Amino acid sequence: MNDGVFNELLESVQQADGIIKGQNTAARITEFAEPEVKAIRTKTGLSQSRFASLLGVSKRTLENWEQGRRQPTGPARALLKIVDADPEHALKALHG
Template identity: 50%
Template sequence: MEQALFDDLVQSLKEAKAIAHGKAPASRRFIVEKPDVKVVREQIGLSQSEFARLMRVSVKTLQNWEQHRRHPSGPAAALLKIVLTAPEVALKALHA
């Protein structure tokens, strides 16, 4: 590894440590909105059992999301955003 590249990497790690310990502000912050699962489900007109089957989760998990006891994360949150943004495309792809 080139020395300049190594020095940049070390500097980045030092900055990350300072940010993690609250000694420096982050240069960027991303806020990911949690989707309102019930609103998404109601917009596409599916029952809880139908939507749970579509999302490939249990009805209990879906109910926990809708009642805000739990929040979808990772792929489930991404899929919900797709369903909210382009429901026709999402439904077509998921039913295929």
């Protein structure tokens, strides 16, 4: 690694450290809206049980998401985003 690249990386790490310690503010903050799980399920026309099964989660987990007690994370969140964007094709793909 050449000195220029190393110095850029070092500066980035120092800036991140300052942000974490509250000494600096981030240049940009990206926020993602929480998925509206009930609205997404409604688009599919599926019951809670069928939709939960399709996503590979328990009905209770789905209920917690829909009622705002919990929020989906990781792969479940990504899958919900896909279903929201194109319910017809997402369901077709998931049904195999």
